Amino acid sequence: MVGILGRARQFGAINKLLDQMVNDGCQPNIVTYNRLIHSYGRANYLNEAIGVFNQMQKVGCEPDRSLTVHLLTSMQKLGILTLPSILPEMQEAGLSPDTFTYSVIINCLGKAGHLAAAHKLFCEMVDQGCRPxxxxxxxxxxxxxxxxxxxxxxxxxxxxxxxGFEPDKVTYSIVMEVLGHCGYLDEAEAVFTEMKRKNWVPDEPVYGLLVDLWGKAGNVEKAWEWYQAMLSAGLCPNVPTCNSLLSAFLRVHRLRDAYHLLQSMLSLGLNPSLQTYTLLLSCCTEAQTSFDMTFCCELMTITGHPAHTFLLSMPTPGPDGQNVREHVSNFLDMMHSEDRESKRGLVDAVIDFFHKTGLKEEAGSVWEVAAQKNVYPDAVRQKSSCYWLINLHVMSDGTAVTALSRTLHGFAEKCLPQGSVHPH
Structure with a gap:
């Protein structure tokens, strides 16, 4: 019950449950404290997690390695503890690092972007005689x-x-992806065959990976074959796999196939994602004929995604463009749960679409709001008092032009009152 309530973040209910538990003569043990600390850690309530950690030691319940590592890495993620100090902290608590400990901290280092430090710790682990x-x-x-x-x-x-370690399904999937990105797609398929020979049953993400790899390599027929193989294996595709195949179809202008794929997604109960809509909007922007553009618009409508309503209801810019900015701001607030990369992809496609269709004011307003809401983190940075850096590499052509134009315009507006630049 503590675990269930913790996942639902019902901490008030947890405290009542613990009081009832103690009143009934049932004292918390290591499992109870584990659940509590994991629940608080997941919700980023580190002070409460540390409080539980201290309380369990006061009552003579010694924490295990798993619990200590979880708490320390959670503290590190919030900047309370630096990664290099995690191992010394554990040793002070009387816990020597084992394979599990090293693995957790290595993973934490890598995900934080410190790959060199993660690799160094991996080598240190081996040198210390701790076998991976x-x-x-x-x-x-x-x-x-x-x-x-x-x-x-x-x-x-x-x-x-x-x-002496045999690969598991996770290993095979990673290696297939690596081979695919290196251009060795036949070798990736060979790994798939070996995986089945070793009695690992491929799941939907494995088939989806091969669909994605072949699609990105420009071989739509092979991508389609793997999609069909997945269906023949009795597996239901997920939205990312459908997006991979959709992207492959759109890249070679097979719009009818894209239409049928969208319809099959809906019939399978799959809701097109923000990425689905972004792919279609980008295709619409690049359309060479009015027929293709109309067809793409039809596909965008079929998705039923809120992004389409956002585009269709875009107001005509007022004198200061504030109505457009408010419209964009409300939409991005509604999309707050989407990951930054997906939001950036859509915003990029929207700005590019407006730029290429002559709606420059709308494109500029979308950029300003997106930059304000940190959709493009560190896109414009001040390096010194007279030196600014704008990173255009992460943007489409239309977004890059819009971003540069608006940024320079903003600088000019700040400089003119000071007489720093000539108005022309």
């Missing part, structure tokens, strides 16, 4: 793959096998 396990290798292979250090990933894969 399959999970540790999977973490390292995945971290290098995410950083596009593909050769390092493949070397770790070979090292893992040399150490």
């Amino acid at each position: 396990n399959l999970v540790t290798y999977n973490i390292m292979i995945a971290l290098h793959a995410k950083a596009r250090n593909y050769q390092s990933s493949l070397q770790l894969y070979r090292d893992m096998q040399g150490a």
